[in-house]
Each structure stands twice: as structure tokens, then as C-alpha cells.
Amino acid sequence: MGGKEEDESMIKIQNLSKWYGKFKVLDNINEVIQRNQVVVICGPSGSGKSTLLQCLNGLEKFQEGDVLVCGVSVRDPKTDLRKLRQNIGKVFQRFELYPHLTAIRNITLAPMKVKKLRKKEAEEKAMILLRRVGMEEHAYKHPGNLSGGQQQRVAIARALAMEPEILLFDEPTSALDPEMIQEVLDVMIDLANSGLTMVVISHEMGFAKEVADEIIFMDEGRIIERATDKAFFENPKTERARDFISKITNQEGRRSRTYAMC
Amino acid sequence: MRGFITTFQLALISIGGGVLLGIVIGFARLSSRKIIYYPASAFVFLLRSIPLILVIFWFYFIIPLLVGRPLMDFASAAIALIVFEAAHFAEIIRAGIQAIPEGQVKAAYSTGLNYMQMMLSVILPQALRNMAPALLTQSIVIFQDTSLAYVIGVKELLRSAAIVDAREVRSFELYTFVGIVYFIFCYSMSLLVKRWEVKRRTSL
Numbered sequence: 001m002g003g004k005e006e007d008e009s010m011i012k013i014q015n016l017s018k019w020y021g022k023f024k025v026l027d028n029i030n031e032v033i034q035r036n037q038v039v040v041i042c043g044p045s046g047s048g049k050s051t052l053l054q055c056l057n058g059l060e061k062f063q064e065g066d067v068l069v070c071g072v073s074v075r076d077p078k079t080d081l082r083k084l085r086q087n088i089g090k091v092f093q094r095f096e097l098y099p100h101l102t103a104i105r106n107i108t109l110a111p112m113k114v115k116k117l118r119k120k121e122a123e124e125k126a127m128i129l130l131r132r133v134g135m136e137e138h139a140y141k142h143p144g145n146l147s148g149g150q151q152q153r154v155a156i157a158r159a160l161a162m163e164p165e166i167l168l169f170d171e172p173t174s175a176l177d178p179e180m181i182q183e184v185l186d187v188m189i190d191l192a193n194s195g196l197t198m199v200v201i202s203h204e205m206g207f208a209k210e211v212a213d214e215i216i217f218m219d220e221g222r223i224i225e226r227a228t229d230k231a232f233f234e235n236p237k238t239e240r241a242r243d244f245i246s247k248i249t250n251q252e253g254r255r256s257r258t259y260a261m262c
Numbered sequence: 263m264r265g266f267i268t269t270f271q272l273a274l275i276s277i278g279g280g281v282l283l284g285i286v287i288g289f290a291r292l293s294s295r296k297i298i299y300y301p302a303s304a305f306v307f308l309l310r311s312i313p314l315i316l317v318i319f320w321f322y323f324i325i326p327l328l329v330g331r332p333l334m335d336f337a338s339a340a341i342a343l344i345v346f347e348a349a350h351f352a353e354i355i356r357a358g359i360q361a362i363p364e365g366q367v368k369a370a371y372s373t374g375l376n377y378m379q380m381m382l383s384v385i386l387p388q389a390l391r392n393m394a395p396a397l398l399t400q401s402i403v404i405f406q407d408t409s410l411a412y413v414i415g416v417k418e419l420l421r422s423a424a425i426v427d428a429r430e431v432r433s434f435e436l437y438t439f440v441g442i443v444y445f446i447f448c449y450s451m452s453l454l455v456k457r458w459e460v461k462r463r464t465s466l
Contacts, residue, residue, distance in 0.1 A: 059368050086374035096369035100387045109383055110373035162374055 008034045009068075010166055010197045011056060016065035018051060018221075025051050026062065027221040033214075035165075038198045040208040043218035044244055049201045052218070053168050056199065057081075057088045069166070086114065089159030093171040095151040097143040103154045104130065104139040107161045114162070129157035133187050149180030153187055160191075167191065169200040203248050205233050217241045265422025266443065272340060272408040272418055277401045279344035284351025291356045302352070309349035315410050318342040322414040339411035347404050354400060358393030359385060391462065398455045402448050409444075419443065 011033040018026040025048045033039050041049050054060035056067055058074045058081045067074040069084055097106050107129060108122035117125075130136040133153040143151050152172060159167060172188065173181045185207050192198055192211035202208065208215055208230075215232045217225040217240075225232070225241045233249075236242045290302030309317065321342040326332040333341070362385050370380040409420045417425070423440045427433050 054368075057372055059371060082374045082376055085372055088372070090369070090372040092365055092369060094363075094365055096363075096365040098366065098369075098384055098388075100391070110375060113379045113383060114374045158369075158373065168372075 010035050012068040014066050016062055018062035025221050035197055036195050037213045038192045038211045039214045040212040041201045041216045041218060042203050047218040048221040049218050050170050053170050053201060057085050086162045087164045088166045089164040090168045091155050091159050091172050093175050095155045097151055097155055099143050102140050102142055107158045111161050129160050133157045148176045149183045152184045156187055166197045171201050173204060265419040268417055269408050269419040273405040275340045276343035276347055276404050280347030280351050283344060283348035284355055287348055287352035288355030306349045306352055309346055314346050314407055317346045318410055318414060335414055335416045339414060339416045350400055354393050354396045358389040361392055362388050395455055395459045402451050405448060
């Protein structure tokens with residue numbers, strides 16, 4: 001890597017701090033995410049992971065520091081946030097598909113409104129995306145008629161519709177029934193291998209081990225530990241990370257056991 | 263018959279104007295800018311805390327003093343109704359929009375939509391579906407409220423009956439008839455709303 005780092009960095013988080021009133025949710029976060037990197041963030045709830053993710057595309061304001069996306073400041077009032085967001089797709093924990101629109105209309109909405117694509121063209125592109133997430137046969141169904149896993153796959157297709165270079169995932173599988181987690185993870189692994197830059201909040205260790213270039217452990221608004229190798233889950237350096245890992249390992253163990261029973 | 267048409271006109275104007283003004287005030291109540299939020303909230307709380315008849319009196323007796331010339335009965339009643347009902351519509355609209363989960367707003371923004379696109383394509387279609395029954399119910403209430411224009415001499419349904427009564431002294435028949443007219447109209451409207459609501463619930 002070395003000298004090339006400057007041009008290859010997609011997201012640069014510099015001394016970012018954020019307060020909710022007096023409570024400091026993010027405490028001096030520094031992080032550089034390179035092009036094509038997959039970064040997995042884990043940590044207990046309330047550690048500021050989601051808030052951090054929301055700061056990356058300006059959905060949340062922050063008081064100190066800055067985030068540069070492809071060199072453009074999120075905090076600068078002159079920045080066109082809408083333009084910046086088009087390059088950052090986001091997938092939510094609770095899918096957040098538009099319930100009044102069919103799957104395909106969920107995907108074509110932004111390309112038609114923002115990029116002013118014609119309906120036919122937008123739908124052709126949406127179909128390609130739906131095929132990619134294995135949902136083409138459900139294109140004309142409303143989200144209410146889809147399972148959680150299916151909804152999340154449509155949501156991923158929607159996030160890809162603006163052809164972003166960066167994709168943010170906010171606990172994409174934690175609202176899913178266990179048997180649906182894998183179908184979503186498979187899509188995500190496929191995306192990771194296709195060269196997208198991804199920031200994923202997730203406790204899915206299997207996913208992290210398979211595709212993560214870097215694993216970040218957060219607690220109380222700070223990055224406690226980062227690891228570039230897969231050894232993080234086996235051998236965390238800090239006490240808090242070790243404590244946390246042992247908890248989620250237990251949980252996953254229980255999940256597979258219940259699985260085995262049925 | 264004349265009276266019924268006047269009542270109908272008054273109701274339509276009040277509903278139309280009330281919804282339009284209500285949209286403006288409802289959105290103002292959602293604004294994060296204090297200079298917009300506070301006046302709108304004050305308007306809503308003030309008007310929701312005083313009886314309609316007072317608002318009608320107020321416009322009828324006080325506005326002419328301010329403007330320097332008297333308003334027509336009908337216009338004065340219509341303005342009073344619009345202003346009063348706008349406060350109620352504003353709350354229905356505000357609540358309807360706020361009931362949509364914030365994640366929908368974030369999802370829309372994160373695909374690069376602007377405020378208008380987000381509101382028109384994502385939030386309002388959902389919110390409207392939720393608030394339609396409340397809006398219609400409020401419209402039915404307005405239809406009945408128009409009878410209060412009686413007090414400032416607008417010849418709406420009730421006033422017309424009173425005029426005929428003064429001539430023919432058949433209070434029982436006349437007021438029963440007026441009651442039946444209001445009842446038939448409002449009851450059939452609320453049946454419609456109910457049917458629509460049931461349909462909506464089963465379709466979701």
C-alpha cells in the first residue's frame with residue numbers, strides 16, 4: 001500500500017465527535033477506509049456504531065471533526081449532500097422499504113426522480129438488480145407480502161440502484177429470523193467480492209471472517225480495537241472485546257443448537 | 263332548499279380552505295425552525311381551545327373594526343370556519359406525517375432524494391392513506407358546524423328553517439325536518455367513511 005493511500009481512500013473519518021445534549025456518543029473517531037475495502041464494525045448496543053454510520057452520509061450531524069467521502073467533506077455546508085448520498089447506498093436493520101410501492105418501484109423511485117431516468121430504462125436496470133439478489137420473480141409484490149429476508153434483499157437492490165461505490169449496512173440481519181440470515185449474507189458476500197466498498201455493522205462472525213478486510217470493535221463511542229486479520233474473534237486484545245465476543249459466541253451457539261433441535 | 267345549498271357551499275369552502283391552510287400549518291408544526299414552529303403551534307393551540315362560535319363572533323364583530331368596513335355575513339362565517347378548522351386539519355396532517363417511521367425519511371434521503379421528492383413520493387402517499395378517515399370525519403363535523411353561522415345571520419339550512427318558522431309557526435315539523443336532513447347527509451357520509459376504512463384495513 002504505502003504512498004498510494006491518499007488517492008485510494010474512500011472514506012476518511014477525522015477526529016469525529018458527536019454529542020446528544022451533554023452525552024458524548026462518538027468520541028474522537030479516526031478511521032480511513034480504502035476503496036474496495038470491507039470494514040465490519042461490531043460492539044455492544046449503544047456503543048455508537050449506528051450513529052457513526054449515519055454520520056458518514058450526513059443523516060446525522062456531528063459537532064467536531066469531519067468525514068471526507070471521496071475527498072468531499074460531509075460537514076461543509078457547501079457540500080451537496082444529495083449528490084454525496086447518491087454515491088453511498090444504505091441498507092437498514094428494519095429494511096425500510098416503502099410499503100405503498102411494489103419491490104420494483106421501490107428500486108426505480110430514486111433513479112427516476114433523481115437521475116430522471118425513463119421508466120422503462122429504470123425498470124430494466126431494476127430487474128438486473130433484482131436478479132442479482134435473486135428476487136426477480138417477486139418484482140411486482142408489495143413489501144408486506146415478502147418475508148424479512150426477501151425484503152432485505154430488495155432493500156439491498158434499492159441501495160444499489162443509484163450505482164454507488166460505497167454501501168453502508170446497519171445490522172442488516174439482526175431483524176431477521178435465523179433461517180433467513182444466510183440468504184442475505186450470501187448477497188452481501190457476493191457484493192463484497194465484486195469490489196464495492198462496504199461498511200457493515202454486524203455481529204455475524206462468519207461473514208466477518210469471510211470478507212472483512214478490517215474489523216473494528218467499538219464501545220462507548222470509541223474505537224477500542226481494530227484488527228486486519230481474522231484472528232480478532234479468536235483472540236481479541238482488549239478485555240472488553242473479549243467479553244463481548246464471548247457473549248455473542250454463546251448466543252450463536254444457542255441459535256445453532258435450537259436449529260439442531262428442530 | 264336555498265338554505266341547504268348555502269350550508270353545502272359553506273361546508274365545501276370551509277373544508278377546502280381549511281385543508282389548504284391546515285396543510286401549511288401542519289407542515290409549519292413539523293418545522294425545526296423555531297420562527298415557523300412557534301407561531302404555528304400557538305395558532306393551533308389557541309384555536310383548539312376556544313369554541314367555534316366565539317371565532318365566528320370574533321370575525322363578525324372585530325374584523326370589521328380592524329379593516330374599517332363590514333364583511334358580508336357569508337364571507338365572515340366562511341373565514342371563521344376556515345381558520346378554525348385549519349387548526350384541526352393541521353393537527354390531523356401533522357400527526358399523520360409523524361406517524362410514518364423516521365426510517366422511511368432516512369431511507370429516502372440516503373438514495374439522494376430531496377425534501378420535496380421524499381415528501382411527495384414516500385411520506386405523503388403513506389400518510390394520506392392513514393389520515394383519510396380522520397380528514398373525512400372532520401369534514402362531516404364541519405358540515406354540522408356550519409349551522410353555527412346561524413348566529414350572524416347567514417341564511418344557511420337552520421336559519422332558513424327559522425325564517426319559515428317565524429312565518430308559519432310550525433316549529434316541530436320544521437326543526438325535525440332540518441334535523442333529518444343533517445342526519446341523512448352526515449350519517450350516509452360516515453357510513454361511506456366506515457366502509458372505506460374497512461376496505462383499507464383489509465387491503466393492507
